[in-house]
Amino acid sequence: MASREPQINRENVSRAKDRLRVVEARVGRRWGRLFWLLIGPGILVMLGENDAPSMLSYAATGSQFGIGFFIPFVVFTFMLAFVAQEITVRLGAASKAGHAELIYQRFGRFWGNFAMIDLLFTNFLTLVTEFVGIVAGAGFFHIPAPIAVLLGLLAVSSAVVLRRYWSWERLILALASFNLVFVVVAFLAPVSWGQVGHAMWSWTPLPGGWNSNTIIMILADIGATITPWMLFFQQGAVTDKGLAQKDIRWGRIDTAFGATLATMAAVGCIVVTAPLYIHHMNAGQFGAAQFAQALVPYIGHIGGALFALGIFDAGLVAAVAISTSSAYAFGEVAHQAHSLNRSVVEAKGFYAVLIGVAAVAGAIVLIPGFPLEMVVIVVNVIAVLTMPPAIGFLLLLANDREVVGPHKSTWWLNVFGIGVGVFISLAGIVYALTVVFPHFTL
């Protein structure tokens, strides 16, 4: 193969400027500054995954099961997510290549195409649900659906105006931090925090036991924390940001910090919707931001408004992250420029995919009579079911010394990684059993 000559272009100059700031902070031992410079992909991916369907899954969990088993279970799923996402930090920093690029490079077009079909299929469905969340959240404030979709597209298009990974990342981080509003509204809810503490260590109660509804909720909550797009997004962002091998430790901290913040928001969402369970409200009647309206008697109008704003923001951030994940994957596979440090003229295909997929997803949400609620419920489940092959590729790449060099997974990291894959696969099999045998219980 022909050797690649280093190019001095806008993308590389921007990245070099970012690297210089990191080097200066490291030499000056300014650890706070270094933390600020190197955080981003991990927090974005974790808060991005606390997207509209995820928050609605947590809201459904709280309203159907109250405070009990699902509180520690959600904490557990974020631990699983950390195990998977930490690998993408090592892969990105060591290879400077995106996830799709590595799969095609090491496993060939045949297996690469399968991985891409999974990614693009789940990404598109998820993107539709993000716009469902955006429209629903905006609906609480009587903002018409087309305006809400336009706002979503504006957020996705911000990358075109900013033309700089660093500026884009900071803007989306600011938007993503609003996810913590679910922690704030949790404190407005009339719930016993002693009960939350009890649930954390006892994993009880689980109302209704292990029936098919519980299993679907378990799958939806796993899908709310672990999905294929996260792998592609974080590795792409780590590469675009220019993280070096020396920065892997900071990438881990970034990912762990993001997982902690996202866990707090997810638990907050379950806690705040728990009063609906306590007062025997039928959660089946709620869709999207109607949760916010139902919560007003318990957390007040301001609380309800914050909840709706949280759903709107969750959709907005995830729409940006998922569109970017699709665009990274497209650029890597098509061998076209794929960096947020490039201008539209330099990376036409990248930005066309970034905005195009979002525009189509937004337009679908505006189709009258489209079964939006059905898509919202199904999307998290599909995300989990397409995850095992993605975990398989991830583990193979993480153990490929030619790709990651000295950052190859250790035996105990492999034990955790395989554990995540087996757990997700078994959850899928149990789900399938409940479909084939509707009266199946564990």
Place this chain on the structure above:
Amino acid sequence: MAAELDSLDVEQLLQEHYEAQERIHRLGLRPLSPGLKALMWTLRIYVILMIVAVAVNVIHSV
């Protein structure tokens, strides 16, 4: 200052980046053992079966 970079600085700062890209670009396909191929096919069939299960579930609930 970060704003004043010449091409030499860029190359030095991105040396690790260029080297890694070059190394990955030269990599060929990873040899897959029969066991690994079987595992990958199993996971692929798993996904197809699960998507069928979701479709059945959706049809039942409509």
